[in-house]
Amino acid sequence: MNYVKEILSSEDFISKKILVAGWVKTFRANRFISLNDGSTINNLQCVIDFEKYNDEFLKKISTGSAIEIKGKVVESQGSKQSVEVLVDEIIILGESDPDDYPIQPKKHSLEFLRSVSHLRTRTTTFSSVMRIRSTLSYAIHTFFQKNGFYYVNTPIITASDAEGAGEQFKVTTLNYKKLKVDNHSDDFFGKETKLTVSGQLEAESYAMSMGKVYTFGPTFRAENSNTSRHLSEFWMVEPEVAFLDLKGNMDLAEKFLKYTIDYILEKNKEDLEFLEKRLIEEDKHKPKDKRNEFSLIEKLNFIVKNNFEKITYDQAFQILKNCKPNKKKKFKYLITEWGNDLQSEHERYLVEKHFKCPVIIYNYPAKIKSFYMKLNSDNKTVRAMDILFPGIGEIVGGSQREENYDILLKRMQEFKIEKEELWWYLDLRKFGSAVHSGFGLGFERLVMFVTGMSNIRDVIPFPRTPQNAEF
Amino acid sequence: MNYVKEILSSEDFISKKILVAGWVKTFRANRFISLNDGSTINNLQCVIDFEKYNDEFLKKISTGSAIEIKGKVVESQGSKQSVEVLVDEIIILGESDPDDYPIQPKKHSLEFLRSVSHLRTRTTTFSSVMRIRSTLSYAIHTFFQKNGFYYVNTPIITASDAEGAGEQFKVTTLNYKKLKVDNHSDDFFGKETKLTVSGQLEAESYAMSMGKVYTFGPTFRAENSNTSRHLSEFWMVEPEVAFLDLKGNMDLAEKFLKYTIDYILEKNKEDLEFLEKRLIEEDKHKPKDKRNEFSLIEKLNFIVKNNFEKITYDQAFQILKNCKPNKKKKFKYLITEWGNDLQSEHERYLVEKHFKCPVIIYNYPAKIKSFYMKLNSDNKTVRAMDILFPGIGEIVGGSQREENYDILLKRMQEFKIEKEELWWYLDLRKFGSAVHSGFGLGFERLVMFVTGMSNIRDVIPFPRTPQNAEF
Numbered sequence: 029m030n031y032v033k034e035i036l037s038s039e040d041f042i043s044k045k046i047l048v049a050g051w052v053k054t055f056r057a058n059r060f061i062s063l064n065d066g067s068t069i070n071n072l073q074c075v076i077d078f079e080k081y082n083d084e085f086l087k088k089i090s091t092g093s094a095i096e097i098k099g100k101v102v103e104s105q106g107s108k109q110s111v112e113v114l115v116d117e118i119i120i121l122g123e124s125d126p127d128d129y130p131i132q133p134k135k136h137s138l139e140f141l142r143s144v145s146h147l148r149t150r151t152t153t154f155s156s157v158m159r160i161r162s163t164l165s166y167a168i169h170t171f172f173q174k175n176g177f178y179y180v181n182t183p184i185i186t187a188s189d190a191e192g193a194g195e196q197f198k199v200t201t202l203n204y205k206k207l208k209v210d211n212h213s214d215d216f217f218g219k220e221t222k223l224t225v226s227g228q229l230e231a232e233s234y235a236m237s238m239g240k241v242y243t244f245g246p247t248f249r250a251e252n253s254n255t256s257r258h259l260s261e262f263w264m265v266e267p268e269v270a271f272l273d274l275k276g277n278m279d280l281a282e283k284f285l286k287y288t289i290d291y292i293l294e295k296n297k298e299d300l301e302f303l304e305k306r307l308i309e310e311d312k313h314k315p316k317d318k319r320n321e322f323s324l325i326e327k328l329n330f331i332v333k334n335n336f337e338k339i340t341y342d343q344a345f346q347i348l349k350n351c352k353p354n355k356k357k358k359f360k361y362l363i364t365e366w367g368n369d370l371q372s373e374h375e376r377y378l379v380e381k382h383f384k385c386p387v388i389i390y391n392y393p394a395k396i397k398s399f400y401m402k403l404n405s406d407n408k409t410v411r412a413m414d415i416l417f418p419g420i421g422e423i424v425g426g427s428q429r430e431e432n433y434d435i436l437l438k439r440m441q442e443f444k445i446e447k448e449e450l451w452w453y454l455d456l457r458k459f460g461s462a463v464h465s466g467f468g469l470g471f472e473r474l475v476m477f478v479t480g481m482s483n484i485r486d487v488i489p490f491p492r493t494p495q496n497a498e499f
Numbered sequence: 500m501n502y503v504k505e506i507l508s509s510e511d512f513i514s515k516k517i518l519v520a521g522w523v524k525t526f527r528a529n530r531f532i533s534l535n536d537g538s539t540i541n542n543l544q545c546v547i548d549f550e551k552y553n554d555e556f557l558k559k560i561s562t563g564s565a566i567e568i569k570g571k572v573v574e575s576q577g578s579k580q581s582v583e584v585l586v587d588e589i590i591i592l593g594e595s596d597p598d599d600y601p602i603q604p605k606k607h608s609l610e611f612l613r614s615v616s617h618l619r620t621r622t623t624t625f626s627s628v629m630r631i632r633s634t635l636s637y638a639i640h641t642f643f644q645k646n647g648f649y650y651v652n653t654p655i656i657t658a659s660d661a662e663g664a665g666e667q668f669k670v671t672t673l674n675y676k677k678l679k680v681d682n683h684s685d686d687f688f689g690k691e692t693k694l695t696v697s698g699q700l701e702a703e704s705y706a707m708s709m710g711k712v713y714t715f716g717p718t719f720r721a722e723n724s725n726t727s728r729h730l731s732e733f734w735m736v737e738p739e740v741a742f743l744d745l746k747g748n749m750d751l752a753e754k755f756l757k758y759t760i761d762y763i764l765e766k767n768k769e770d771l772e773f774l775e776k777r778l779i780e781e782d783k784h785k786p787k788d789k790r791n792e793f794s795l796i797e798k799l800n801f802i803v804k805n806n807f808e809k810i811t812y813d814q815a816f817q818i819l820k821n822c823k824p825n826k827k828k829k830f831k832y833l834i835t836e837w838g839n840d841l842q843s844e845h846e847r848y849l850v851e852k853h854f855k856c857p858v859i860i861y862n863y864p865a866k867i868k869s870f871y872m873k874l875n876s877d878n879k880t881v882r883a884m885d886i887l888f889p890g891i892g893e894i895v896g897g898s899q900r901e902e903n904y905d906i907l908l909k910r911m912q913e914f915k916i917e918k919e920e921l922w923w924y925l926d927l928r929k930f931g932s933a934v935h936s937g938f939g940l941g942f943e944r945l946v947m948f949v950t951g952m953s954n955i956r957d958v959i960p961f962p963r964t965p966q967n968a969e970f
Contacts, residue, residue, distance in 0.1 A: 129930050146701075198672065237537055
């Protein structure tokens, strides 16, 4: 069996006999089959002599049908492709009734395609997105493995609800009918368990022995958020590094993001070119001021080639307080008081209008951040950092962790977290504690940024959102 | 900051000043600190001039404490290491009270270490196991990506209970107290949802458009199995390939296993040597007939260098029926009737006594296998295959999938699976169906095999088992 990708990418195949199988994208003039087998974005043109086949047979060659072809590779007569296949033999493996098949060779809305998620990678848009998603995953693993990090699988089912990152799903084997009280002594794990919202705390325990580690696994939020930026189930990347401070953490995140994006620019050029054209088409239907300033590939190159701007929350607060939209009361949430969290409109102003590049904000007010973040000596800010990207907003959130036992315990009390619940996490500050830092990257946010897709449901194979767990 | 690994592996550091941080493994004679930072199995010997420090300070240098050292690398006086560090400056980052610290420099039982899973990678055994686990993950991704496979994240939360691989955990946001009836219309997803037991069915939908795909993610079983081979939460690898038949599937699995094991032999030599010595020590306490025939590394080389034996269920049945242990009634389950599933004792006989190599059994009786497996023309066997490894038993299970719509529907009816539940899975047989195959590998089983660990709870960072969801 040969693959479309190898046939199209090597001249060695010219004049050779090949055997190839795939799905029909289009069939024109009873003569030209455009065949795709998933190995590449490009289709292989297969030319048949229709006089050899009867009408009934030719009707079975339709969009979506699976076929196997034996033939000879020749230089193409047409200008659209360099080579094509002169077909000697064609076998219909599986038909695809044009009256029933949902994916016709025309433009479908992304909403409609979500309703047929099991077939949507038969479109070029979705196969490109998912090829990029796959390469991005591998780029992430490769970056960390090359740099001496170990991959750690932190638990998915957890009894802890101290992670504090959001609402959690419950996991149980109890029979709902019989259970009248909230008693989990008969439950599978003997106590109430939930789906994890973050692997960070467990990753910290591994960093405090193995030095540099990272997680890459599914995390969950049971919030009723029906937006284009939220999923109930999504994948997160969480590196954690011993003996690394906040500055080192920011540098690591910047290096990491540049590496992974550059990797895609190199490996998925054709997919990016297709998605770029798609965005340009999409832009044509938008008012001028809503169109993208940069093309997709320009935008990615811009990230790779420019330094991220690093500013403190203080500095961000000053810029925002004195900026035009704030003074002219154009912001929905006006910036008046130090200590409030920044809203998406403020982040976008900083990234898209003020700095026009990715921005890292650090040293946030302690009261709006998590209990485990390292308290600065001013006693009011913590060594947290958020990385903001154009169009996406927050793509990375991280911090130096509080390594002092007494301060951590005090912060836990402030957040009403029981000492008994996180005894093992406290242990890390008792036995060989040290400066350490890490961050979390929402993987789908990165896939959105790299592919230019605007709805997060379109960058994960089978999205889970409120009221939706189909497939 | 320098890492122990780089200091030990390059002569360029000799006579150079370095800065290194890590945890004290041992401190001998108030002079020799054995330091590990997780970057390698090996420790760095750091030599201090104890006359420079007072007793109170020296007491803080104890097993488990975190320290930072500035010093000069010199060729070692001792024979155990090639280089050592003459310490100029030492900073205690985090103490570790010897009276409290659970991980003392002595032999701890694996059971005890499970109770301190947050600290157990501070032992050489567990850091070696987890380093190998990390490399194995990357070997798996690398094998597939090199061979043109795309990584697919299939859903963790699923509304389907047709996967049939085992008991499932329920996922809910309902308040147990208020819920008196089994009504999920108010639940988060509007219906009953569970944790996945396999990503195969969804992976098939991606194979039927993208050609070659694989999953690598967590899967769950709510069975009350308290054995050394079962986890409630474990990681599974599931490739799925279009236009591939059972024979191709067996070849793929063999190539895959050999590649990943060979990768570890090359990259984790020192970890393997340590674990091999550990097993030899363990064997000394066993009766002679229970000891391992091969050393760990010999065993791994044996897998890489020998062909897997491929036999049908029929052939396995004949061998077992006529073998000595069956005739002498030494098996707990005697082999008398064609069609029963093979037990662990039978599999071990075939692998360890009869063939003395990995064995692939294929063409199993249909009635003991899943509904989605391709029915052979004999109407009584399916194109399933199991790969059996010495000491581990089944490590891979796979099959060619039923691609015929009518036969699949009939099989679903036999298994009492509603058509409405798997409408999308049936669609794959309606629109461009084709021969396709795949298999599942229990990742932890592979880690057990490669590390020689005999309890599956010792090869995953934080094991989940009945009554246990600690950390």
